[in-house]
Amino acid sequence: MRRNPLAFGVLIAIAVVVAQALLIPLFAAPAANLAPRDLPLAVAGPPPVAQKLAAEHPGAFEITSVPDAASADRKIKDREVYGAIVVTAAGPEVHVASAASPAVAQLLTQAAAGLGSDVPVRDVVPVDPDDPRGAGFGAGFLPLAITSLLAGVLVFFLVPRRAARLVTLLTFAALAGLVGAAVQIGWLGILPGAYWAVAGVFALVTLAISAAVAGIAALIGREGLGLGAVVLFLIGNALSGIASAPELLPQPWGEVGQWLPIGAGGTLLRSVAYFGGSGAGFPATVLTAYAAGGLLLILIGRRGLVRKPASAPVESAPELVGAH
Structure with missing residues (x-):
């Protein structure tokens, strides 16, 4: 059955507008209703x-x-x-x-x-003097989440073998942690010291997001990339409470955000960078579960999108024309 291009285009427009109508309250409603709740x-x-x-x-x-x-x-x-x-x-x-x-x-x-x-x-525990309003702390998580999501997508599409995927993701996480800590501590100066501890947090956050996205896609196919992007990135970012606090968001959404990698990552980074690790247990467990679960899904999921080489066309043998 032949698809009608006009009708298909209208359906795409409607779907995008519906998504927009859902995303606006997802981001705007928590920000507009900040208030202490327990x-x-x-x-x-x-x-x-x-x-x-x-x-x-x-x-x-x-x-x-x-x-x-x-x-x-x-x-x-x-x-x-x-x-x-x-x-x-x-x-x-x-x-x-x-x-x-x-x-x-x-x-x-x-x-x-x-x-x-x-x-x-x-x-009692002030923010870094180079980030007096704490805005840099929250803003630094957005590129971290974006690049982690991108890494998971690229690994799914471009790295077909399971072992190679694991090595790629672990290498990415280690490098992302080292570079991220160097930028925020050494270059921008928006976080206090404890370089190796902060690098470890960044590495765990990036591994949790990238491995979860790649693992879901390896298990259920390309649809998993969209599912991972919506849940881990869009919903996770909106409910993270990084710019405020989970207890200031409408409940239970503030609590839900702490079960997602971005919210857990923000809480873990605060605990490690400013409080000597106090309060780090729960968010570290959440991130470790996402990282380990994603790597496990990669091991038991599909090998990936590997294009089979197109078979060469069979040339017909030239006709032999007898000489007269």
Whole structure:
């Protein structure tokens, strides 16, 4: 049956517009509805302080009571809470960690105004001074995700053998980690030291995305590339919470984003670069699962798209014309 070019073109236009209609709220809705939702917060002070905070902001904070400022700071550095309200004899003060989330630090700083005039705000774990708003931290993940997705696609199309695919992906991840850390630490200076630890995070993130994309495609074919791009890149980027915090996104989407490589990668990088590895267990496990699962799918999936050489045309033997 012959395809009608006009009808097929109209169907393509409709499909793209439908995709656009779905993508706009996917990206815009979380950004437009940022608000604290069970945001972990420590309170050092009399019980009425925590009770008043919970009553004035129902559902906004998950409050943990601590005995003093030192305990509050310890929980901040262990990534158990994003900040703390400390009530002292001199009055209240707010402790934040801009390295955990500049958006949350700004939110808590603004909330300090409600506690009284001239409430001091102390940044317990600040961001790198060369990236004072933390914008470079979040922006650096987009090219990392794009190149990882591209690597997975290229490996599927251009590297047919299973063993060669594994070696290619592992080599790509190692080099991407070393170069990515060198650029962000040495060149741009938007991350603090710990070069090898940061390089390891970048390598794990790139391997998780590229191996998962190539592995899904190896298992189900070219359709897997589209599935991987939509879930791991588009949805994963929209729900990552890198620019804000998972607890500021509408739930359960903030939590869902932490089960995808970009969200888990952002959390792991913050933990390793600024908090000495505190809070790194869950995101490292998520990324390792994607990386190992993708490599396993490559081993059990198809060999790849290998074009068979076209058979040579059979030439007809010349007719023998007898001489007369």
